[in-house]
Amino acid sequence: xxxxxxxxGKATSPQAFMEILRRHTDYLVxxxxxxxxxxxxxxxxxxxxxxxxxxGVDGTDVAxxxxxxxxxxFTSDGKSRHQKRTRIKNQxxxxxxxKECPRILMTTLFHISLGLPWAWRLGSKSDSERGQxxxxxxxxPRQSLIVADAGFIGFEFLSAVLASGTxxxxxxxxxxxxxxxxxxxxxxxxxxxxxPDGARxxxxxxxxxxxVVLTGGKQPVYLITSVLSNKQLTDRQVAQLYxxxxxxxxxxxxxxxxxxxxxxxxxxxxxxxxxxxxxxxGYAAMMLYAADQMLDHGVDINRSSPVKIIRVFRKTARDYxxxxxxxxxxxxxxxxxxxxxxxxxxxNDSRDYPRKRKHKSPGKPxxxxxxxxxxxxxxxxxxxxxxx
Numbered sequence: 280x281x282x283x284x285x286x287x288g289k290a291t292s293p294q295a296f297m298e299i300l301r302r303h304t305d306y307l308v309x310x311x312x313x314x315x316x317x318x319x320x321x322x323x324x325x326x327x328x329x330x331x332x333x334x335g336v337d338g339t340d341v342a343x344x345x346x347x348x349x350x351x352x353f354t355s356d357g358k359s360r361h362q363k364r365t366r367i368k369n370q371x372x373x374x375x376x377x378k379e380c381p382r383i384l385m386t387t388l389f390h391i392s393l394g395l396p397w398a399w400r401l402g403s404k405s406d407s408e409r410g411q412x413x414x415x416x417x418x419x420p421r422q423s424l425i426v427a428d429a430g431f432i433g434f435e436f437l438s439a440v441l442a443s444g445t446x447x448x449x450x451x452x453x454x455x456x457x458x459x460x461x462x463x464x465x466x467x468x469x470x471x472x473x474x475p476d477g478a479r480x481x482x483x484x485x486x487x488x489x490x491v492v493l494t495g496g497k498q499p500v501y502l503i504t505s506v507l508s509n510k511q512l513t514d515r516q517v518a519q520l521y522x523x524x525x526x527x528x529x530x531x532x533x534x535x536x537x538x539x540x541x542x543x544x545x546x547x548x549x550x551x552x553x554x555x556x557x558x559x560x561g562y563a564a565m566m567l568y569a570a571d572q573m574l575d576h577g578v579d580i581n582r583s584s585p586v587k588i589i590r591v592f593r594k595t596a597r598d599y600x601x602x603x604x605x606x607x608x609x610x611x612x613x614x615x616x617x618x619x620x621x622x623x624x625x626x627n628d629s630r631d632y633p634r635k636r637k638h639k640s641p642g643k644p645x646x647x648x649x650x651x652x653x654x655x656x657x658x659x660x661x662x663x664x665x666x667x
Contacts, residue, residue: 388418412431419443570583
């Protein structure tokens with residue numbers, strides 16, 4: 280423990296404590312995650328959605344102090360010279376300064392029904408969300424399905440995910456070319472293929488997907504899914520899964536804003552990774568404990584409020600020496616930590632708040648009819664893949 284002024288006894292310095300954490304964090308995180316996952320699997324009513332163990336995936340970045348070591352480890356945009364010149368030319372002074380701030384890239388696999396992180400990876404700006412996701416595929420349970428936004432696309436990436444036995448629901452945009460009528464003459468209207476020129480020249484078989492179009496918003500949203508049977512997953516269910524994916528965005532916001540971990544305090548890369556790992560693990564432990572309590576007492580975990588749950592744990596940690604009033608134990612408070620049932624009538628955007636950079640919509644994918652040359656090339660490759 281850390282001694283206060285005037286106290287006597289054996290003290291542990293912060294430096295020694297961090298040294299211990301650096302030495303044992305990997306082992307302890309793996310051990311605790313194994314226990315967390317085992318408990319999540321027992322929550323049978325929420326373990327599967329439409330017959331699949333569904334995970335949302337997304338990336339975010341977490342700021343760290345601007346030291347030389349952190350800048351060397353976490354500052355890199357990985358862009359080409361042309362892209363770099365174009366972006367620098369169009370950037371404001373504030374954007375250039377923000378770009379120089381070191382940040383840890385974190386990609387999370389998130390169980391969307393339980394609202395709990397399953398796995399995560401930490402890296403620098405030069406890493407990619409897709410690469411981090413591929414490194415987590417071995418940790419997924421059987422009958423898994425990943426729901427992802429438009430950034431998780433690419434022939435090699437999709438091939439690797441499907442080869443692992445994991446199903447996919449992914450949004451596609453204008454940077455994706457989809458082919459139809461590449462297979463049988465009477466092929467279903469909703470079947471498309473991803474088969475870029477580079478993959479075709481290397482004799483890689485095309486990837487087959489179903490396409491679902493969501494309407495009703497500002498513009499249509501195009502989704503592709505590797506589950507082709509409408510009996511296994513309907514279009515309506517695909518749409519519902521994609522809407523549920525939004526919870527991972529809320530998870531990252533709660534972790535960084537509500538929990539207050541949008542910036543680490545450690546001034547070295549090794550300590551910053553250790554600090555972020557334990558913050559994520561601590562948040563997951565609180566939410567898992569709350570979900571466990573709510574399910575045991577018949578409370579809908581979809582109504583749980585992360586804000587209120589965090590407040591309960593903070594209050595308990597702060598007032599641990601005070602007597603507990605009847606009906607005010609930590610379990611009592613957690614069971615009542617649910618969202619308010621009011622309906623918002625207006626926008627939650629502040630009119631005068633300086634808005635962040637608006638992200639451009641992915642747009643509509645290019646859907647083309649396969650030509651005769653593509654059909655002739657695809658037939659033997661498709662038969663070969665079916666035989667394998």
